Amino acid sequence: MILRSTTTNCRRSKYMTDTLALVFDLDDTLMDTYGQLVMVAHQNACAAMNRAGLDVPVEELMATRLRLMSEQPRADVNQLLAQHYGSEDPEIIRAGFETYFNPDFTNIEPFPGVHEMLAQLQTEHDLFLVTSGYQKPQQKKVEVLGIGDYFREICYVPVDQPEGKREAFKYLQNKYGCDFERMIIIGDRINNEIVHGNYLGCTTVWVRHGECAHILPEGPHEEPRLTLEAIHHQPELLQKLSS
Numbered sequence: 734m735i736l737r738s739t740t741t742n743c744r745r746s747k748y749m750t751d752t753l754a755l756v757f758d759l760d761d762t763l764m765d766t767y768g769q770l771v772m773v774a775h776q777n778a779c780a781a782m783n784r785a786g787l788d789v790p791v792e793e794l795m796a797t798r799l800r801l802m803s804e805q806p807r808a809d810v811n812q813l814l815a816q817h818y819g820s821e822d823p824e825i826i827r828a829g830f831e832t833y834f835n836p837d838f839t840n841i842e843p844f845p846g847v848h849e850m851l852a853q854l855q856t857e858h859d860l861f862l863v864t865s866g867y868q869k870p871q872q873k874k875v876e877v878l879g880i881g882d883y884f885r886e887i888c889y890v891p892v893d894q895p896e897g898k899r900e901a902f903k904y905l906q907n908k909y910g911c912d913f914e915r916m917i918i919i920g921d922r923i924n925n926e927i928v929h930g931n932y933l934g935c936t937t938v939w940v941r942h943g944e945c946a947h948i949l950p951e952g953p954h955e956e957p958r959l960t961l962e963a964i965h966h967q968p969e970l971l972q973k974l975s976s
């Protein structure tokens with residue numbers, strides 16, 4: 734089930750044929766989650782797994798966690814880490830998973846230029862945000878970043894649903910009547926929003942930033958239509974798509 738909240742910012746009553754639906758990811762697409770939250774979240778996850786019974790010093794857990802992530806970037810590192818030390822205890826794995834996806838923060842910022850970019854794009858296109866994670870911290874990020882009003886709708890996809898973003902894209906297509914061909918999916922995860930966008934026939938744009946920048950396409954189904962090194966290159970995006 735997709736949890737969602739609709740903003741009050743609906744400017745158009747029906748979908749216009751000259752309008753694109755720009756569907757943004759949040760983490761490491763509109764904000765530098767990797768730089769601002771990720772390493773602390775990994776550290777806290779290691780401490781939580783230690784408290785839950787994984788009897789290894791937190792410093793060693795952290796070093797092993799980072800190594801395992803670089804070796805197997807598509808796997809759940811909490812499970813890998815527990816298994817590495819001979820544990821299959823679901824409580825230990827859960828402690829790491831939930832701590833990582835519930836980061837504690839007060840001050841976060843979007844990438845430079847994001848407010849200006851969204852404000853400009855909003856005048857000509859319909860903007861949507863589709864983010865996966867636990868809903869409460871993801872909602873808090875949107876609130877602290879002050880970006881909620883740019884989007885016609887925000888979809889919060891449960892973190893345990895690997896195909897949740899595909900369902901969210903289908904939901905938006907159905908609700909707003911925008912063809913998949915006119916839907917542009919913009920995100921940092923080859924093995925999430927890019928592969929799901931490709932599957933549906935959307936145009937996909939890979940923002941190659943952050944923790945998952947080294948997860949490369951493993952076949953045509955994972956190849957993005959365009960690649961950006963950072964979201965502030967996005968103003969060139971629509972020009973590139975139309976050329």
Ligand SMILES: [Mg+2]
Pocket residue numbers: 758759760761762920921922
């Ligand atoms: Mg992301």
